[in-house]
Each structure stands twice: as C-alpha cells, then as structure tokens.
Amino acid sequence: xxxxxxxxxxxxxATGRARPIATVRxxxxxxxxxxxxxxxxxxxxxxxxGALVGTDRDAPRLLVVPQPRDRDLRFAFLAELADVVLPYLxxxxxxxxxxxxxxxxxETGKRVKxxxxxxxxxxxxxxxxxAGLDLVRLLGRSMRFxxxxxxxxxxxxxxxxxxxxxxxxxxxxGERARVPGSSLLLALTEVLSRHxxxxxxxxxxxxxxxxxxxxxxxxxxxxxxxxxxxELARDADGQLLCPPAGPATDPAFDNRLLxxxxxxxxxxxxxxxxAEDALEADDRLARLSAAEREIRDLVESRTRPTWDAVWRGxxxxxxxxxxxHVEERWTRDRWSFTGHRDRVLAGEPPQPRRDDAVTAANKLxxxxxEQARLxxxxxxxxxxxxxxxxxxxxxxxxxxxxxxxxxxxxxxxxPRPLVTVRTxxxxxxxxxxxxxxxxxxxxxxxxxxxxxxxxxxxxxxxxILDKMGRGREPEPGSVPExxxxxxxxxxxxxxxxxxxxxxxxxTPWTHGGPPGxxxxxxxxxxxxxxxx
Amino acid sequence: MTTAGFDPGAAxxxxxxxxxxxxxxxxxxxxxxxxxxxAGKSTLVVRAALELAGAGxxxxxxxxxxxxxxxLVLRLAEKAPDLPVGRLHSxxxxxxxxxxxxxxNVRTSAKAGDLNGLPVVLSTAAKWAHVKADEPWRHAIVDxxxxxxxxxxxxxxxxxxxxxxxxxxxxxDPFAIVGSEQWxxxxxxxxxxxxxxxxxHNPDLPQHRLPVSWRLPATxxxxxxxxFYPYTPFRSxxxxxxRRLTFAVPSDGSGPDRVIDEAAASGWGLLELPxxxxxxxxxxxxxxxxxxxxxxxxxxxAAVSERAPEPAPLTAGRIAVGTAHRDQAAAxxxxxxxxxxxxxxxxxxxxxxxxxxxxxxxxxxLSGRPDATAFHLETGRLCVLAxxxxxxCIVVCRAGxxxxxxxxxxxxPVQLGTLVKFPDGWEANHAILAHLAQHRVGWQP
Numbered sequence: 001x002x003x004x005x006x007x008x009x010x011x012x013x014a015t016g017r018a019r020p021i022a023t024v025r026x027x028x029x030x031x032x033x034x035x036x037x038x039x040x041x042x043x044x045x046x047x048x049x050g051a052l053v054g055t056d057r058d059a060p061r062l063l064v065v066p067q068p069r070d071r072d073l074r075f076a077f078l079a080e081l082a083d084v085v086l087p088y089l090x091x092x093x094x095x096x097x098x099x100x101x102x103x104x105x106x107e108t109g110k111r112v113k114x115x116x117x118x119x120x121x122x123x124x125x126x127x128x129x130x131a132g133l134d135l136v137r138l139l140g141r142s143m144r145f146x147x148x149x150x151x152x153x154x155x156x157x158x159x160x161x162x163x164x165x166x167x168x169x170x171x172x173x174g175e176r177a178r179v180p181g182s183s184l185l186l187a188l189t190e191v192l193s194r195h196x197x198x199x200x201x202x203x204x205x206x207x208x209x210x211x212x213x214x215x216x217x218x219x220x221x222x223x224x225x226x227x228x229x230x231e232l233a234r235d236a237d238g239q240l241l242c243p244p245a246g247p248a249t250d251p252a253f254d255n256r257l258l259x260x261x262x263x264x265x266x267x268x269x270x271x272x273x274x275a276e277d278a279l280e281a282d283d284r285l286a287r288l289s290a291a292e293r294e295i296r297d298l299v300e301s302r303t304r305p306t307w308d309a310v311w312r313g314x315x316x317x318x319x320x321x322x323x324x325h326v327e328e329r330w331t332r333d334r335w336s337f338t339g340h341r342d343r344v345l346a347g348e349p350p351q352p353r354r355d356d357a358v359t360a361a362n363k364l365x366x367x368x369x370e371q372a373r374l375x376x377x378x379x380x381x382x383x384x385x386x387x388x389x390x391x392x393x394x395x396x397x398x399x400x401x402x403x404x405x406x407x408x409x410x411x412x413x414x415p416r417p418l419v420t421v422r423t424x425x426x427x428x429x430x431x432x433x434x435x436x437x438x439x440x441x442x443x444x445x446x447x448x449x450x451x452x453x454x455x456x457x458x459x460x461x462x463x464i465l466d467k468m469g470r471g472r473e474p475e476p477g478s479v480p481e482x483x484x485x486x487x488x489x490x491x492x493x494x495x496x497x498x499x500x501x502x503x504x505x506x507t508p509w510t511h512g513g514p515p516g517x518x519x520x521x522x523x524x525x526x527x528x529x530x531x532x
Numbered sequence: 533m534t535t536a537g538f539d540p541g542a543a544x545x546x547x548x549x550x551x552x553x554x555x556x557x558x559x560x561x562x563x564x565x566x567x568x569x570x571a572g573k574s575t576l577v578v579r580a581a582l583e584l585a586g587a588g589x590x591x592x593x594x595x596x597x598x599x600x601x602x603x604l605v606l607r608l609a610e611k612a613p614d615l616p617v618g619r620l621h622s623x624x625x626x627x628x629x630x631x632x633x634x635x636x637n638v639r640t641s642a643k644a645g646d647l648n649g650l651p652v653v654l655s656t657a658a659k660w661a662h663v664k665a666d667e668p669w670r671h672a673i674v675d676x677x678x679x680x681x682x683x684x685x686x687x688x689x690x691x692x693x694x695x696x697x698x699x700x701x702x703x704x705d706p707f708a709i710v711g712s713e714q715w716x717x718x719x720x721x722x723x724x725x726x727x728x729x730x731x732x733h734n735p736d737l738p739q740h741r742l743p744v745s746w747r748l749p750a751t752x753x754x755x756x757x758x759x760f761y762p763y764t765p766f767r768s769x770x771x772x773x774x775r776r777l778t779f780a781v782p783s784d785g786s787g788p789d790r791v792i793d794e795a796a797a798s799g800w801g802l803l804e805l806p807x808x809x810x811x812x813x814x815x816x817x818x819x820x821x822x823x824x825x826x827x828x829x830x831x832x833x834a835a836v837s838e839r840a841p842e843p844a845p846l847t848a849g850r851i852a853v854g855t856a857h858r859d860q861a862a863a864x865x866x867x868x869x870x871x872x873x874x875x876x877x878x879x880x881x882x883x884x885x886x887x888x889x890x891x892x893x894x895x896x897x898l899s900g901r902p903d904a905t906a907f908h909l910e911t912g913r914l915c916v917l918a919x920x921x922x923x924x925c926i927v928v929c930r931a932g933x934x935x936x937x938x939x940x941x942x943x944x945p946v947q948l949g950t951l952v953k954f955p956d957g958w959e960a961n962h963a964i965l966a967h968l969a970q971h972r973v974g975w976q977p
Contacts, residue, residue, distance in 0.1 A: 003811070180710060357720035361683035364722040367710040393862060428862040432626075455869065499661030499687050508689035509561060511682070511720045512733040 004388035005197055013199035016222030018214040022195045023384045025320035028183040028330035030124035034088050035060070035310050037128055037303045038135055040247040041068035042254050046138040048077055049249070049258075050299035053084050057311040062303075066265050066295045071157065078143060079160035086162055088123055089169055093341045095120045122330075122337035125173055125185045126314070128208045128245035128306050133187050135247045137174030143167025144350040147523045156526060168350045172340045175351070179367055181329045181374035184337065188313045189245070195320065199224055207231055208245035208309050215316060243302040245309070257298055265291040323381035329374070352521055357511040358504045369495045376493045380438055386487065390425045397487040398423030400480045401459065415474045420452055421460045421486060428490070429460070435488040439467055439478065443493035462488070540744040540769040548576060551740045555580055555671075555696045556587060564677070564727060564739045565698045568766040569756065569919035570747020570888060573698055577675055578607045580696055585615060585651040589670040592692055593654040596676045598622075600886065601654050602629035604675065608652065609635045618647030620655035620663070661687035668693050674726065675699070679885065681706040682729040683722035697727055702760040702919075703885050704912035705953075717949025728951065744769045747888050747922055751799025759963035760915040762955055770838055777891070777923045778843070780832040788824045791973040792831065795891070795924035802968040805975045807932035810900035813863040814930070817899055820975060821853055821928050822867035824893050825876055835890045835923055848875035850890040854917040855880055856897035856908060864895070881916040892921040896929035898961070904940040909957030918964060927968055934965055 001009075008019040037060075038051040050064040061084055065077045099118035102111050127133060144167030146159035177185040193205045198214035204227070205211050213226035221229075230242040239257070240250050249258070268288040275281035355363065379386045379395065389395040402420040407413035429435075429448045436443045444467040452459040468474035480486050507514050554563045567573040577593070581604075584591045595601045598621070605619050606629075616637050621627035623642045632638050639647060644663040647653050655663075657680055672692035674680065678699035689695075705725055712723035719732035731737065745753050746769040753768030777796040783789035787803055795801030803824060805817055833846030844850075853868075855861045858880055865878045877889070881897075894917045897908045907913075918925060937958055955963070 178711070178714070354718065355715065357686060357722070360715050360718065360720065361686050361722040364683060364708060364710070364712055364715075368708060371710045393859060426866075428858065455866075499658070501683075501687050502690050506690060508686065510689040510726075510730045510733060511686050 002388050002392055004384075004391050008197035009199060012197055012214065012223070016199070016224050017217060018196040018198045018211075018223055020195065021197045021384065021388075022320070022378075022382050024323040024382050025317055026194060026323050026326065026378050026381065027181075027186060027191050027317075028124070028322070028326050028333070029314065029317060030121070033124040033126045033314070034085065035126045035307065036085075036132070036136070037245070037306045037310065038132060038247045039249055039299060039303060040135060041065075042249065042251070044069065046135065046142055048074065048139070050077075050296075050303065051081065052300070052303040052307045053081065055088060057307075060304075060307055062296060062300050064292075064296045064299045066292045067262060067269075075157075075160055075163065078139075078163045078166065082160070082162040082166040085166060085169070092119055092121050092123045092337070096338075117338065117342075119334055119338045119341065122184060122334045124183060126310060127185070127187055128310055129189045129206050130187045131206075131247055132245070133174065133177050133185065136170050136177075136185060140167050140170030140172075140174050141353075142524075144171055145353075145521060145523045152523075155523070164350065165344070168344065169340070171351050172336075175363075176333070176336050179336075180371040181377075182333050182336070182370075183326075183330055184333045188310050191317060192313055195317065198227070200227060204231070208306060208313065209242040212309055212313060212316075216312070243305055245306045246303070249302060253298075253302060258295075261291070261295050261298055265295060267291075323378070325377035325381050329377070349521065356504050356515050357507050358501050361501055365498045365501075369498065372491075373495045376489070376491055376495075379489065379491075380493065386489075389489065389491075390427075393426055393428040394491055395487065395489040396421070396423045396425035396427040396460070397485070398425070398458070398460075400482055400484045400486055403479060403481055406463070413472070415464075415468050415472065415479075417464050417468075417474065417479045418449060419446070419462045419464060419480050419486075421462060421480075421488070423458045423460060425458075427460075427488075433490065434465075435462065435490055436493055437480075437486055437488045438493065442467060444478070446488065538767065540767060543767075544572065544742065544744045544769070547740060547742055548572075548579065551576065551696075552580060552583055554738045554740070556583060558738060560734075560737050561694045562730060562734060562737045563696050564731065564737055565696065565742065566701050566739065566764060567698060567742045568702065568745050568761055568764075569700060569915070570745045571742035571766065572744075572746055573675075573700065573742065574604065574607060574886075576742065577604060577673055577698055578611055580673060581608060581652055582612055582615070584671050584673075585612075588651075591652045592660070592669040592672045593652065594657050594660055594672060594674045594680075594688060595654065596657055596679050598628060598656055600675060601656055602632060605629075605632055605635075605638055605654055608654075609638060613637060615652065616650050618650040618653035620644055620647055620653055620659055622656075622659055657684045657688055660691060663688075663691060665691050671695065673698065676886065677727050677730075678703060678725050679706055680726040681708070681722065682720060682724045682726055685726035685729065686720070686722070697730060699727060701727070701764075702912060702915045704882055704910065704916060713945075713947065716947035721950075741766075743767060746770070748919060749775050749799055749921075749923060752919070752921065752925065755800075755964070755967050756915065756919050759918075759960045759967075760911060760955070774838045775923055776836040776843075777846070778834050778836070780834070781830065786827075787973055787975045788820070788827045789831070791824065791926055792827055794971050794973055795926045796833075798971050799924050800968060800971045801924065801926040802972045803926060803928045803975055804972050805899075805928070805930045807930055808900060809902045810930070812857055813859050814900045815863075817895060817928055817930065818860070818863045818867050821864050821893055821895055822871055822873070824926055824928065825851060825853060825868060825873055826871045828891060828893075829873065829876075833891075837922065844890075846890055848873065849877075851893070852877040852879070852884060852887065852889040852891075852920060853893045853895070854884050854920065855895045856913060860895055881913045884920055885916050887920060888922065889920055890923045892917070892925050894918070894925060894927045896927050896933065898933045898936055899929040901936065904936055904958075906944050906957070909961065911953065911955065911957045911960045914957070914960055914964060929968075934962070937961055937965075 008021050012019045032055050034055050036053045039049040041047040041049045047068045048065055049068050052060040054060040063077050063080050065073045067073055096117040097120050100113050101116050103114050105112045143163050146164045147155040148161050149158035173185040176182050189206050189208050189211055192211055196215045209230035210227035213230045214223035217223045217226040233241045238252050268291040272284040272288050275284050379389050398421045401422045404418045406416050406418050408416040433448045435446050445465045446462040449461040449463045452461055468478040505514050551565055608617055619632055619638055619640045641647055669692045672695040674695055674697045676699050677697040678701050708723040715721040720729050741764055744767050748768055750768045750772045757765045783793050791801040791803040834843035835846055836843045853864050861878045861880055897913055
C-alpha cells in the first residue's frame with residue numbers, strides 16, 4: 001500500500017467516511033452493462049443456487065436452481081443464463097467498424113496492414129465481488145467442454161444447445177479480467193476500492209455492503225457504523241439485514257431457511273413422482289410449485305439487495321468523469337471481444353484446459369506490459385494518483401526557473417537544452433536518470449544533469465533529449481520555458497513490446513519440446529458426482 | 533571450522549573438473565551448476581568459456597543484466613587478451629561499459645549479424661531474445677540461471693544446442709509484477725525460474741555444486757550454509773585466523789562503535805533499536821545505518837586477508853549498505869550524504885546480487901514492520917543481504933522481529949504441483965536471528 005493510500009485510510013478512520021483516492025474514473029463503464037449477481041450452494045464447488053441477471057436495473061431476471069444437486073436443473077439454469085447473456089453479447093457482435101491491424105504475412109513473413117472488423121462496442125459484465133469473478137471462470141470451465149446432443153448424439157448427459165458456447169464466452173471474459181486495466185468483466189468491489197479508501201481492512205472492502213456504507217453512509221451515521229451494521233446486524237430470526245454479495249451465502253440463511261425449503265421441495269417432488277392418479281398429481285404438482293416458489297422468493301430476497309447495491313455503486317462511479325486514457329484501454333477490450341467473436345465464428349475449438357508454454361509466457365508478458373502501462377496512464381490521467389507517485393519519489397512537479405540552450409556533440413549538433421526546475425518533491429534520482437513528461441500526449445525524455453546548489457534546495461537541472469523536431473533550433477513549444485509548470489516522471493509512459501517468442505510448434509527442449517499435433521480436447525469425463 | 537584433511541582448493545578443483553568434463557564431453561544437452569555465494573561462479577564461467585572456445589565450439593553467453601555481461605567480458609579479456617569476443621548490446625545510449633572500447637579483442641555491436649563468426653558472443657537474455665539465427669550456436673552458458681525467468685529462457689533456448697546453466701539457488705527468485713497463480717504447478721510456469729522449468733522437463737541432466745565459498749569468512753559460511761542451504765552445505769575457503777578486521781581509532785562507547793567492534797571480532801553484529809512500528813523509511817533506523825557507516829570510515833579500518841600480506845584500508849568502496857526497498861535505499865543515501873559519505877554503495881538486495889564487499893551494513897527487511905509478507909520473508913532476500921561480505925556484516929533492526937515471525941505464520945495459498953522451497957523464509961529468518969542475538973548491541977547514539 002502506498003503512503004498516500006495509507007494516509008487516505010487514516011483520514012477515512014478519522015472522519016468516518018471513505019476518502020477519494022482518484023479524481024477521475026479509471027475504468028470504462030458501459031452505457032448498458034449486464035449485471036450478474038450469482039449465488040452458489042454451500043458445500044459443493046461451483047454449484048449455482050440462483051442469480052439475478054440483466055441490463056435493466058428495475059427488471060432483473062431471476063434464475064433459480066431449486067435443488068442445486070440436480071444436474072438437470074443445473075443445466076436448465078445454465079440454459080436460461082445463456083438465453084440472457086448470449087443475446088446481450090450478440091447485440092454488440094453485429095455492429096462493427098473498419099479498422100487496421102498489422103499481421104505477419106504467412107508467405108513473405110513481412111508485417112503488413114490488413115483491413116479487419118472491430119466491434120464498435122463491447123458487452124460489459126459486472127459482478128459484485130472478486131469471488132464473483134472466480135465463479136464466472138469456474139462456470140466457464142464447467143461448461144465449455146460439455147457436449148450437446150447435436151455435437152455428439154451418444155453423449156450420456158447432453159448439455160442444452162447454447163451452454164458450451166456460454167462457457168467459452170465466460171472463459172474469455174474470466175481470462176480477460178486478469179489483464180490489468182481491462183473492463184470487459186469487472187468486480188464492483190475492486191473498482192470501488194480503486195477510487196475510494198475506506199477505514200476498514202482490504203478484506204472487509206470485499207463486502208460490497210460495507211464498502212458502500214463507507215463511501216456513501218446513510219444520513220446521520222458514519223461510515224464505520226454503517227459498515228459494521230452492514231456486516232453484522234441481524235433481524236429477530238438471526239438473518240443478516242444486508243446479505244453478503246455472494247456468491248457464497250450466509251450459513252444462518254443456509255441452515256434456517258434454505259435447507260428446510262429445499263427439503264420441502266424434495267419431499268414434494270418425491271410425492272409427485274409417487275402420485276397414483278391425475279387428481280392426486282394435480283394436487284401434488286401445486287404443492288411442488290409452491291415449494292419451488294418459496295425457494296425462488298428466498299433467492300430473490302438474498303440477491304435483490306446486492307443487485308440494488310451494484311447499481312448504486314455504478315451510480316457512484318458514474319459521478320466521476322472518465323480518465324483520459326480509459327477510452328484507449330477500452331478499445332483494446334473491444335479488440336479482445338472482436339477477436340473472440342471471430343474465433344467462435346470461425347469454428348475454432350474451445351480454449352484448452354491448460355495454456356501451453358508459449359501461450360502462458362505470452363499472456364504473462366502482455367499482462368506485465370499492461371500493468372506498467374496502467375500505472376503510468378492512471379498517474380498521467382489523475383493528479384491525485386500522480387501526487388502518490390510524487391510522494392513515493394517516482395515523479396516530481398515544479399516550476400521552470402531557468403532554460404538555457406545547449407547542444408549535443410557530434411557532426412550535426414542537435415539541441416539539448418538545459419532546464420532548471422524548482423520542486424518541493426524528493427524524487428529518487430540517480431545520476432543521469434531518465435525522466436519523462438507528457439508533451440501533447442507524447443512522452444518527452446530528459447536526463448537528470450545534477451542539482452543546482454545543495455540537493456535540499458530542490459533545484460534540478462534536466463537535459464531535454466527529444467521531441468524537439470529535426471532542426472538545429474527546437475520547435476516552438478517543445479522546450480519548457482521559464483515560469484512553466486512541469487511534471488516529470490521517473491517511469492516510462494509507454495511500454496516497449498517484448499521479444500517475439502517461438503511458435504508453439506517450435507517450443508525448445510528446455511520447455512518440453514513442441515506439444516505435438518493439437519488433439520481436440522476431450523469432453524470432461526463423467527464422474528460419480530455428476531450422477532449423484 | 534576447517535577440519536583436518538579438508539583441502540578447500542582441492543575440493544573446488546575436483547568439482548570444477550567434473551563440471552568441465554560434463555560440459556565438454558558429456559552426452560546431455562544441459563549441465564546445471566549450483567553455486568553458493570562467492571564460490572567462484574564467475575571464475576567457472578570464464579574458464580568454461582575459454583575451454584569451449586578453445587575446443588572450437590561457437591559459444592553464446594547469456595547473463596541477466598548489462599553489468600553482469602560487461603563484467604564477464606572484462607574477465608574474459610583479462611584471462612585471454614587475444615581471444616576475439618563479441619559484446620552484443622541494446623541500441624540505447626550507454627548500453628555497455630565504455631571500458632570495453634579500450635579492449636582490442638572486443639567487438640561491440642547492437643546487431644548480432646556484425647558479430648557472426650566470433651568464438652564467443654555475450655549479451656543479456658533480453659537482448660538475445662531479439663536475435664534471429666539461421667543456425668543455432670553449438671553451446672551456450674547461461675549465467676545467473678536461477679534469477680532468469682522461465683519465459684526468458686523460452687525466448688532464447690532456440691538459439692543454442694547445448695548449455696551450461698550456472699547460478700545460485702539461494703538468492704532471490706525471479707518475480708512477476710502481475711499474478712501468475714493460474715500457471716502454478718505447470719512444469720513451464722512462465723514466472724518460475726529457468727532452472728526449475730529446465731529440470732522439470734529434463735530431470736536427467738547432470739547437476740553439480742561448487743563446495744567452497746571463497747568470499748564468506750569462516751564466521752559466516754557455516755551460518756549461511758545452515759540457514760539457506762541445509763541440504764547442500766558448503767564450506768568457507770579460509771580459516772578463522774586468515775582474515776582480520778581492525779580499527780586504528782578506538783571505540784567511543786556508542787552503539788555504532790560497539791556494534792562495529794562486535795562485528796570485527798565475530799563477523800556479525802546486530803544493532804538493535806527499540807521495538808516500534810514504523811513506515812518503511814524508518815528515520816531512526818536509517819540514521820542508525822548512516823551512523824554505523826560514518827563510524828566505519830572514521831575509525832580507519834584495515835582488513836587483513838589471504839589475498840595480500842599487507843592490511844588493506846577499509847575504504848568507502850569496500851562497504852555496502854543493503855535494504856529491501858528502493859525508497860529505503862534512497863533514504864539511506866540521503867542520510868549518508870548529510871554525513872558527507874558519498875562513495876558507499878547503497879542498494880536493494882536485488883541489485884546487490886553477485887557483488888562483494890569487505891563490510892556490509894544491512895537494514896533488516898522485517899525491521900519495524902507490523903506484518904511479515906511473503907516479499908519480506910523471502911529466503912533469497914535475506915540470503916543476499918547476509919552473504920555479500922568478506923569480513924563482517926552488521927544488521928540494523930528494531931526489536932521484536934522474532935515475535936513478528938511467530939505472530940505471522942505464512943498465509944500464502946498452497947499451490948498443487950509446485951515444489952515447496954526449503955527452508956522457508958520463516959525458518960531461515962529465525963536461524964539468522966538466533967545467531968545475531970549473540971552479537972546484539974543496544975542502540976545509544
């Protein structure tokens with residue numbers, strides 16, 4: 001945790017309200033996001049209990065699995081989920097614009113520009129918390145290798161038609177969410193904690209109710225009190241007033257309300273199956289419907305508060321203006337979405353269970369580059385974030401007190417003006433360290449040439465190195481002038497691309513050699529648990 | 533510590549011979565050499581390079597940083613002034629040490645094509661990753677292979693047929709700035725070390741170990757060996773009376789002076805500040821570090837060692853300060869500048885790897901912390917900080933680290949399929965602390 005965030009947290013404790021740690025919004029928010037509030041069943045990994053899902057805050061779709069251990073009901077749930085999510089994804093897949101991409105020509109091996117489609121917008125999924133992200137990944141993993149009856153008529157437990165496709169999309173979204181700065185799939189608690197510091201621990205910040213209580217406490221109460229109420233307060237029946245954002249449910253709810261309701265449902269189902277005549281069956285069907293409705297009501301009562309909280313959180317985020325570089329990062333999200341759309345359309349197989357050595361290394365390199373890029377862009381977009389970097393000695397701001405023209409050595413001396421900056425910051429500058437400032441959105445590099453006077457006086461002499469044009473005289477406006485306010489960073493603003501890794505077919509012996517002919521991934525084997 | 537009959541020189545020579553035999557005449561594609569701190573790893577690399585070049589095998593050398601590459605080039609040139617050597621460098625300004633320009637046999641270039649046909653070409657892993665070769669090199673030496681990430685090896689492994697991997701398993705593991713849990717347990721986890729991946733895929737490769745540390749004094753080798761290399765012990769190449777650190781100016785009785793005397797006598801000193809939770813750049817601890825360094829210089833130290841018959845003066849260049857974080861290093865540098873000390877190296881553990889000094893002053897990674905994170909507990913970090921010295925190591929720390937260790941058992945999630953590294957940071961920290969406790973001096977300015 002950086003010093004400035006520690007400070008903001010201390011202030012939050014002192015004032016009883018969350019403190020902003022950003023002045024702009026650093027993540028893209030879609031005009032029409034799809035919010036997904038899932039619940040799972042205790043004791044079984046990834047068994048959905050129900051969900052609220054939809055794009056309309058007033059009319060969420062309620063999906064419920066009345067007996068979570070019943071595979072047929074679970075498939076029915078996933079099919080319903082696919083019916084909501086896939087049309088939403090499709091709504092963005094069709095609207096495209098022309099764009100250019102550089103590709104390696106397979107014949108000549110040269111880099112050439114090709115005209116491709118880019119979706120004008122990408123669908124955005126919002127889940128309440130980080131655990132929700134994990135569930136999205138788990139659902140994706142559990143669905144994408146399922147076979148439908150159409151794909152394989154002999155498959156013992158065929159999945160409904162669109163379920164494997166939903167699995168592939170959720171997998172793609174889950175993977176993309178691991179890329180720093182991406183916004184295709186967001187966990188609301190993480191986005192909120194990026195913008196506000198509360199007076200509670202990072203672990204408690206994962207409780208959406210408590211987090212919102214700190215950021216926007218109800219009238220007449222401090223954030224700390226409201227957060228404590230959100231976490232702990234229970235009604236006369238021992239139920240939490242603010243249900244956790246899930247996907248896990250509160251044990252008191254499981255034991256006292258859910259388990260008896262599922263039990264009643266099971267009994268009603270057994271009774272229906274044992275009915276001997278139509279009249280009796282009618283009566284028992286009514287009882288089964290009542291039992292199912294009871295479970296639906298229970299699930300809705302536990303997801304609806306979270307649903308409303310998610311939209312409230314989105315409202316709070318929308319009060320912040322979007323950061324300048326957010327659009328650029330969202331464009332990369334659109335590329336990611338378009339790329340997966342194309343892979344699905346081209347009939348490619350689902351994502352493999354495990355990355356091969358080259359894919360894993362490429363993903364890691366991309367994410368490291370995006371992380372560095374995100375950190376630089378957030379600082380450039382937001383003076384408060386930059387203040388944190390300045391406090392950490394990674395940037396400095398000040399006023400130009402002097403600018404002297406000088407020239408480099410060589411046959412054609414190029415301008416290397418010396419600029420003196422007075423700053424109260426204490427940057428960790430080594431001799432000849434490179435520093436950068438944003439000049440019309442492009443980074444201009446300078447070199448630390450030493451202190452004028454004692455280091456404590458804060459007079460830094462910088463030698464400007466580039467972005468001054470080709471001539472002997474620097475282009476107007478390209479060199480800071482006396483009286484200018486400037487802000488230099490010690491970190492680079494743009495990231496260099498890494499080296500190209502070998503193709504997977506050329507994996508070297510140190511990494512196990514080539515993976516061999518790509519065999520289509522077998523569907524998941526049916527285990528005993530599947531036929532419980 | 534040297535037992536009768538143990539001849540460190542002979543033991544080291546036997547190990548080196550076996551390594552060279554496997555490298556030059558073995559049938560395996562790779563040879564792995566584990567080298568504890570100061571065991572002559574660079575000497576081995578230079579020797580192997582000369583032998584491979586002598587055998588007419590085109591050789592590429594992969595190191596991790598430009599400083600390491602330049603250092604190897606200089607050592608090669610010193611041993612074999614006539615051997616043509618290529619130094620491949622990046623196209624940045626100041627990409628390599630300008631001292632190389634003075635060497636006639638060294639050709640430098642940013643393009644691998646310009647260095648074609650030279651018997652030995654050296655560069656960093658990052659630069660090699662950009663090289664495209666029609667024909668692979670017959671042999672490679674990968675230096676600091678335990679600090680190289682698996683994905684960096686993936687990028688360069690296509691360039692060579694066979695390789696000698698040399699490194700210190702006890703130093704800092706490579707790291708990634710983003711989470712890489714999703715690949716944990718895979719043999720080719722891109723964030724793991726190059727050697728881990730190499731051995732997972734090629735378990736039959738011959739593995740050697742250099743048995744003698746020439747850097748660490750007899751006071752330090754047993755402790756470092758027990759704490760960080762419990763299953764692959766090593767010895768010190770020198771005996772207790774081979775090295776001596778003396779000061780012309782007597783102690784003034786202050787904490788810094790007493791800890792200096794303690795360290796001069798026993799090889800270790802712990803300057804303990806009162807327990808307190810502090811920010812990372814704990815001003816009192818930083819001042820204490822600076823005070824110790826100032827007194828080390830003021831008291832005109834002299835170091836006697838097996839290298840020379842005459843005592844060598846303890847100058848600023850022979851002292852280093854090690855910290856865990858960069859801001860701590862910056863704070864120490866500022867505090868030293870206030871006391872008029874400029875030429876003492878102050879750096880983080882990451883940057884001190886592979887370096888050697890007479891005396892080191894270490895700001896303990898856990899000093900003043902309320903928590904013991906995986907970063908601060910990392911075995912390699914403490915190992916680097918505790919194994920840079922030829923004579924003495926002085927640790928500056930707040931009291932209460934032992935309790936902190938006990939209050940914070942490791943909370944890292946267990947990953948299936950990964951090799952658990954022993955000893956863990958908790959164990960190693962306790963081992964070091966227990967030893968330091970015998971050399972404790974309280975802080976009185």
